Amino acid sequence: MDDPYKALGLTKSASQDEIKKAYRKIAKTDHPDxxxxPAAAERFKAASAAYDLLKDPDQRARFDAGEIDATGQERAQQRYYRDFAERGDNPYRQYSSAGYGDFSDVFDDLFGGRAGGGMGGNTSGGFEGFRRSGAGQGFDMRGQxxxxxxxxxxxxxxxxxxTRIVLPGGDALEVQIPEGAEDGQTIRLRGKGGPGYGKGAAGDAYLTLHVSPHPDxxxxxxxxxxxxxxxxxEAVLGGKVEVPTLDGAVxxxxxxxxxxxxKLRLKGKGIKGGNQYVELKVVLPPQVDDELAEFMRKWREDHAYDARGRKGG
Incomplete structure (x- = not known):
């Protein structure tokens, strides 16, 4: 997915509400359930990744500014190192003319040629997180x-x-799931990602939620x-019936x-003040006895009707 807007059928001018509506529309038609x-599954996967990126206004702004790519990973900030090297108060500035060009080349030597392309893999800390911790003393970097x-x-x-989860490092953590959480929604756990280097802060952990369907x-x-x-x-005579809701029977x-x-509506009985709709299903008794059959035969003689709406001619 190179263009998250295209994955949602939108342009960069789309509002946050339009982004949410576009994702819901795709989920209704292309969700694997x-x-x-398979093509629908791929469209849903791309739309979910796009929504995950664009639903956060701050993250969207960073993508629009070119700071992160469509997967949320930091882009290489080559000018960052050049600007750093050219600062007048930079004690390393003397080396910028000694065959290095700019400081991205220095990081190439230190980190196996990865400076030009960022950390790679499933990270978003990147080399932008580096800062000098003193001449000859290495660097601080934010964790992955x-x-x-x-x-x-x-x-x-x-x-x-x-819900309780165990992170790869073995740390157990109680994660709060917000009311009304949606399939594909992402929860950010600050400081629960990879450890930082030097004095760098730990990275964040992002949990993408997958909501299981319910039989009822x-x-x-x-x-x-x-x-x-x-x-x-009950269908013929009406009356009061007990109905299950998310908060108990009413x-x-x-x-x-x-x-x-x-369908009958129970106002405000849905999620976060939404509505609940009760779809009726008439169920005959397990066995039609002679009394019921005889009653229906007599009733039909004078009250027959066409339930299928067939037209003559």
């Missing part, structure tokens, strides 16, 4: 940023909570939908003459 096409994937269950993402709930932004089975007499008025597929 919804679309088995590290990226991980974290599986989160549906309810924890919806309601918020915490479907999510669209902050709105959720669940299916409620109802009996044939009583809901069922209208008379309800049909399968009909």
């Amino acid at each position: 919804l679309n088995p096409d 940023d590290m990226r991980f994937d974290l599986d989160v269950d549906f309810m924890t993402a919806a309601k918020g909570g915490s 709930w479907r999510r669209d932004g902050n709105d959720v939908t669940t299916t409620l089975p109802i009996t044939i007499d 009583s809901m008025n069922l209208p008379r003459g309800a049909s399968s597929g009909q």
Whole structure:
């Protein structure tokens, strides 16, 4: 992914709200759980990486300024070393005319030729994090940023909570999952990345969340939908029924003459004040006895109707 805006079908002038809407649109059509096409999976993967980069205004500004690339990695800042070498108060300035050119060449010698291209790999600290710690005493450098994937269950993402993880170094950490966390969202853990060098600060750890689907709930932004089975007499007569919500069961008025597929709204019962939609499903009794069958036969004689909407002619 070279252009995150293109991956979302946008241009650099897009607002933060347009970026979020574009990602949601792609997720609805190309998420692997919804679309088995491998090409759709690749589009979703690219869109997720793009959204991860652009949803943070500060990170987006750094990308637009050319400070980081489309993966969030630091770009090589060659002028940084040249400017450093040319400062009048720089004690190393005397060496800038002794065959080195600029200080990127010095870092080439020290770090195996990597100065021109940054740290590489899964990092974003880069050589911009270097600073002189005294003549002949080496350098300080910020530690590498590290990226991980974290599986989160549906309810924890919806309601918020915490989960315990163990970082590669063996440190156990309790991670707070914010209420309404979305699939593909990234959580930043300051100072939990790679250790710094010299006096450099530790890098950050970034956790990309992967929200597991739930057998009983479907999510669209902050709105959720669940299916409620109802009996044939409840469908005909209506009345009060008990409905599960994210925060526990509530009583809901069922209208008379309800049909399968009909949706009822519970305002504010979704995620972070969103709505919950209850999709009705009429379920016949396990066994149709003679009494019910005879009743329906008599009822049909005078009340038959066309449920499939067939037209004559």
